[in-house]
Amino acid sequence: MNFRALALSSVIALTPAAALADWQIDPSHTAVVFEVEHFGYSDVTGVFPKVQAEIENFDPENLESAKFTVTLDATAITTFWEARDEHIKGSDFLDVSEYPEITFVATEITETGDNTADITGDLTIKDVTKPVTFEATVNKIGESPVMQGTNVAGFTLNGEVDRTEFGVDAYAPAIGAVIPVTINVELMNKD
Template identity: 50%
Template sequence: MLIRSLALTTALVSAPLAAQADWTLDPSHTSIMFSVNHLGFSDTIGFFESFDGDVTFDANNIPATEVSFTIDAASINTLWEARDAHIRNADFLDVENHPAITFVSTSVEQTSDTTAIITGDMTLRGVTQEVTFDASLNQLAPNPFNPTQGVAGFTITGEVDRTAFGIDFGAPVIGAIIPVTINTELNAPAALIN
């Protein structure tokens, strides 16, 4: 989902890469995690199991970077099946009527050699709102076990206000502001890393 898209954008804005880079998401080293405060007593941790993303990038024209991602809303997992079933129903994600969570970038702003702010439109449960994510490049280098393979690793963080998307159930005692953390690796031919 969001991963390849958001992460790749950061790498491309913050590291010297070839103008046309064909990076692919490594799903075995990618996670989309979130937490929800429960009544002030604890934070419930969850993640999505199914997602994909795309990016169009020109190293000579960073503002023209385009990022999109899609998450399978039904793939939510909080490690408690009864809770997951509730989150999938109309009180929360309503996956029967809104099976996908999407993000489409509207701007990418480089903030340092290794960081960027990615702004875009998120659509959740049929409602579209502007959100921003902070992206950090962890490392861009050849894979030490396969020098012909380039790897870019990122951490992406942000917050999503679920009530802005009409998901009001239990708020505010069940947290309305949802912190999101994405860790990802992207792969490409090592020749793309200058």
């Protein structure tokens, strides 16, 4: 069963209207997590907890037609250490006073396996835009066990971002330049 068929069979089991309904991101179950190597001694984990998305044409019958734009609130970044967070928000790194948002605009979705796909898009950090590809896995699509009449689609995306390509090059390569990124996202709709 391919990515599309898995998602489709899950949604059809719910209701035919689910494929046509408006899907919205569930911000309470969505986060962007990353790790940065610290001088080879350890990896520092960070999170962008505030994620918004505009989603169009999400149809499990035709995943390639989906269009979406994801916006991260760069001012909300946390590495669980306030002094480090303030440094990352400053001009050495993200310069959030000038560039408060990071965006990803999907440009292509390509099935790669039974429940996987590559999602390529334009990532903008600060004032630099470059193409980036994430490997996506569909975790589950079904009716919420808590909210009757609400359908949920859960995905995990993995990829890498070379921060130096976006002008975020302070202390590289001593502090990791290539950053592994994991995105856990839930979409939901109501019949």
